[in-house]
Amino acid sequence: MLNLVQSAMATLRARSVELLPIVVLSRPRAKRIIDVVGAALGLLLAAPIMLVVAIALRLSSRGPIIFAQERCGLGGRKFRFFKFRTMIDGAEDRRASLDHLNEMTGPVFKIARDPRITRLGAVLRKTSLDELPQLWNVLRGEMSLVGPRPPLPEEVARYDAYQFQRLGVVPGITGLWQVSGRSCINDFETWLELDLEYARRWSLWLDFRILAKTVVVVISARGAQ
Numbered sequence: 001m002l003n004l005v006q007s008a009m010a011t012l013r014a015r016s017v018e019l020l021p022i023v024v025l026s027r028p029r030a031k032r033i034i035d036v037v038g039a040a041l042g043l044l045l046a047a048p049i050m051l052v053v054a055i056a057l058r059l060s061s062r063g064p065i066i067f068a069q070e071r072c073g074l075g076g077r078k079f080r081f082f083k084f085r086t087m088i089d090g091a092e093d094r095r096a097s098l099d100h101l102n103e104m105t106g107p108v109f110k111i112a113r114d115p116r117i118t119r120l121g122a123v124l125r126k127t128s129l130d131e132l133p134q135l136w137n138v139l140r141g142e143m144s145l146v147g148p149r150p151p152l153p154e155e156v157a158r159y160d161a162y163q164f165q166r167l168g169v170v171p172g173i174t175g176l177w178q179v180s181g182r183s184c185i186n187d188f189e190t191w192l193e194l195d196l197e198y199a200r201r202w203s204l205w206l207d208f209r210i211l212a213k214t215v216v217v218v219i220s221a222r223g224a225q
Contacts, residue, residue, distance in 0.1 A: 027170055030204060031144065038145050039138035046132050053084055053129055060120045063089030066133055071150035074170045079142040081150055082133035086121030087114070106188025107158035108151075128218045134173045146207040147172025148195035166195040169202070179213040 043050075057065045063085055071081035094116060095109070104110045117125070124130040137143040143150065150171035156164070176194040177185065185191055198206070 027144070028204075031207065032141075034204070034207070035138050035144050039135040042132075042135045043139070046135070049129065050084075050132055053124065053132075056120055057085060061088065061118050070153060071171070072153055072156045072167060073142050073150055074167065076156060076164070076167050078153060079137070079140075079150075081142075082136055084124055084130040084133060086118065086124050086130050087116040088118060091116040103186050104188055105186065106192075107155045107163070108188050108191070109155075110186075131173055138173065142171075144170045144172040145174065146198075146210050147175055148198065149175065149177065163192055166192055166199075169195075169199045174210060174214040176210065179210055179217050 054065045057063075065085060067083050067085040067087075069081050069083075070078055073079050098111065098114070098116075099109070101111045102109050103112060121130070134143060138145055147170050148166050151167075156167070176198045177191050180194055185194075
């Protein structure tokens with residue numbers, strides 16, 4: 001009974017959030033062209049690596065190769081978000097039992113040593129190879145190469161009016177948060193301000209700078225979990 005009440009309250013919060021006013025910034029044509037070309041080239045060049053990862057996932061643990069999850073994109077619109085599976089099969093069902101270990105403030109869940117992560121999953125996260133399937137999300141127009149990370153619907157349901165503004169731009173694979181420390185940032189408000197700063201300062205030059213810094217961050221594995 002308690003679960004039903006909590007579920008109903010979460011639904012009401014989500015619906016109330018959807019009614020909040022939000023300034024949705026239009027995506028310049030040049031940014032979309034760069035996204036499509038970059039994602040297509042990325043998928044083509046990364047295809048051999050993705051095949052190896054897929055085979056390794058199939059042989060190393062039970063569960064699907066691709067983890068698909070509902071996320072919120074531009075304006076709170078929901079879409080299917082893809083990444084290589086890095087956790088044990090059924091990890092989402094164990095999430096509630098780990099809430100007390102959450103190391104992030106605000107409506108976000110993150111723990112440094114998540115017991116649900118597999119050995120291979122830890123390697124994929126450390127190298128950011130688990131993010132490669134999101135290039136397909138970019139091709140579909142649901143994400144961009146650069147932008148805020150797309151949140152879970154239950155996280156958005158806990159946003160206040162100010163926090164909801166981070167959904168005013170298309171979410172991305174990388175962004176200011178990723179190149180500023182990623183999981184080393186444990187304060188959601190700092191994360192939020194980085195996302196809003198990106199929206200205010202956006203330019204193609206800023207995107208190129210973030211992409212260049214992302215390469216350095218990925219190679220150094222700085223802030224990865």
